[in-house]
Amino acid sequence: MPTTASSSTYSYLGPAGTFTEAALKQVPEAVGATWRSVNNVGEALADVVSGRSTAAMIAIENSVEGGVSATQDALATVPGLRIVGEYLVRVNFVLVARPGTRLDEVRVVNAHPVAYAQTHLWLERNLPGHGHIPASSNVAAAADLLQSSGGTGTADAAVAPPGITEHHDVEVLATEIGDNANAVTRFVLVSRTVPVPPATGADKTSLIVELPVDGAGALVDMLEQFATRGINLSLIQSRPIGDALGRYRFVIDLEGHVLDERVADALLGLKRFSPNVIFLGSYPRADATPVEVSPRYDDEAFVDARDWLRGLVSGVDPV
Template sequence: MTIEAGIRTYSYLGPAGTFTEAALAQVPEARGQEWRTVRNVGEALADVVEGRSDAAMIAIENSVDGGVSTAQDALATMPGLRIVGEYLVPVAFVLVARPGTRLEDVSLVAAHPVAYAQCLRWLGRELPAHAHLPAASNVAAAVDLLDGASTADAAIAPPGILEHHELELLAENIGDNQNAVTRFVLVSRTVAPPSPTGADKTSLIVELPDDHPGALLEMLEQFATRGINLSLLASRPIGDELGRYRFVIDADGHVHDERMADALLGLRRFSPKVVFLGSYPRADRAIVRYPDRYSDDVFVEARDWLRALVSGAPEE
């Protein structure tokens, strides 16, 4: 399959009505283009790598459940990908069922594992004897009730599902955290980072060189000594043996910033593998603040000073 000339294709976890679709709807350049539904993160990213799509929207982190491990692992192991933007979607859930179903009839609940985790307290209180049936997506969990593909009695779904399907609303606002937000990233093939905006984020995956006391501290010092704040630090097993981990990192700033570039050079010297996932504008557009001693001018002056020393130029 090839991409039609003039039309951009975007892959997202479907079917229509998912939170991922809501994230993709925030991308101005995606409006009016072709949107391709997929079944999982791996398929979405494979679409990009193999040329079926120009970009894919995937969930990467949730304010309640933490990092999305499948997405983090895929980004760590699939070469040729670059994050080009991030988007935030408020998360709310409803419990739906086939028409005529009552809440007391429910014993098996279909839900995406992340959504299920965010509704555990409500489920434990209202349906203490229920069992969980994992689903590929929250919309799929609900749709499968209607077409007979699911043995579940009810499904956890986004509120928008009721606009597209004839389902019985059993309960609304069932999420345990009313302020829950999911962070999504738009991923393309490798491209040059956009110009800095002053409100940027850089995403990396870094492996430790070996397991020794202070190894993690040495990695973190690459950021701390340059005044760079980390908004995400998560560990994921590499998988080749016990005790070997890679670290998923979001750092405040842009690769074009002198301090960030210097940190990346330090990481490159330290780590056997550094995956640069991209520098891109923050979804909240919050300006990155840092002390004056870490400004670009200070790094440039220090580098010029060293060059003068080794060239033998007289000191001023």
């Protein structure tokens, strides 16, 4: 990473106590550094581009809701960025209120839209007919309860992360209110463009690819760049480009590293196929699970094939 004056600053979606902060706590380089709380993904990435921060921690995917569209769209439109790591955070929620509030008194709930989507079944079951006010973050949802004079905000309760009582004077009405106990959010650490790290054998590569035409078979043609090289995709999600109906870009995570022969060959194929390929980075998988590769697609197979072709061209009969 850069070694400028801002190299010890990391941006994250705040305020303190968010799941994004929990992800940043997993970064060894961030220990003892300055952490800058921001309000949204755009501000976090602007910090990186401007040099205010070395890197920013942002949510990119949730096991329940899928890809985070705001992050995906920002990475597609802000140049000069590179994902340098990924981190997983188990996600669950508590319902909090101003001290003295009872659960049966709750009529309106403050919650970040993503948090609300992951708790709405519990809320509908336990608070039938409740109203929802969107919040800018999970911590802000709880903080907003205390903002108005006398603690009489519009919402009666808030969906917040566990540990919120360490930051705000609220009372926990219910714990483990997430609809899926196995919910996990994937975060990525984004820096300015840097050389890719060495391959570890347990890597992931992120791309954004546009189709050349809106026509039959275009998506299949793109996917064949991966399938014919034995590359598994762990994420593929379409996002509108915005310039016309039917025009989409695809956010892709694949198993492997750009220095792997099969991945490099696939990227060359994509570059010939697509009018715009954005390489977001190759980085170690958070779960450190080694990528399994068939012998047909390992590095040696690609090297042998190139050597065979060189022999043909030079007049050496294949052995």
